[in-house]
């Protein structure tokens with residue numbers, strides 16, 4: 354796994370300072386969406402080999418939620434964005 | 446029974462007894478300084494940062510975007526609160542941390558080697574310059590780390606972790622003859 358994460362607020366940090374909070378590419382369904390849509394959102398996850406988007410919380414530093422784009426096969430980290438900035442950029 | 450916790454430092458028991466004369470590498474434990482947490486209101490982050498850094502009455506430590514620790518050697522906790530309220534009126538939330546945090550001052554030629562045993566940050570001056578500060582883990586304890594000089598660092602830790610952190614730092618510094626005492 355990627356061992357160094359460059360937090361946009363704190364700089365280069367070891368992965369031990371972070372808590373991984375799961376897939377960041379999912380979009381929360383509408384409250385009235387079907388049970389199947391909610392079931393998929395809550396429980397169903399892919400286990401990709403390659404690029405993934407994940408929420409990492411920097412618990413040992415600024416405590417912000419970050420969106421980390423990394424490769425599960427090569428361990429390369431492509432980008433680290435603040436969660437709020439990511440949401441703004443992607444119109445969420 | 447009423448106890449006066451205000452006058453009892455978290456490390457009183459650890460530092461009881463005749464102090465050794467300080468060696469080259471020394472850990473000074475701060476007492477009687479005022480510490481406050483400043484949280485900028487939404488949208489006021491930049492204005493607050495500018496106001497806080499506009500004065501030399503206190504030291505400002507970065508914690509997170511819009512969040513800082515303010516350390517004052519001269520003010521009382523109430524005085525610091527008043528000073529901050531006057532400086533950034535209605536832009537910031539101030540929470541007094543004077544009794545909730547313990548301040549460790551590590552200095553001496555081996556400080557970087559000592560800290561490298563517990564902190565996963567690059568502490569080379571080009572990566573962590575004098576005046577820089579950030580939250581980090583020291584071992585498993587969350588601290589705010591600041592570089593106050595080429596070979597001088599300050600760690601601010603929660604009071605309830607102070608004894609553990611003290612033991613850890615003394616173990617980390619044992620091979621460098623680290624001594625400890627309350628700051629003068």
Ligand SMILES: [Zn+2]
Pocket residue numbers: 360361362363364411414415416417
């Ligand atoms: Zn961070």
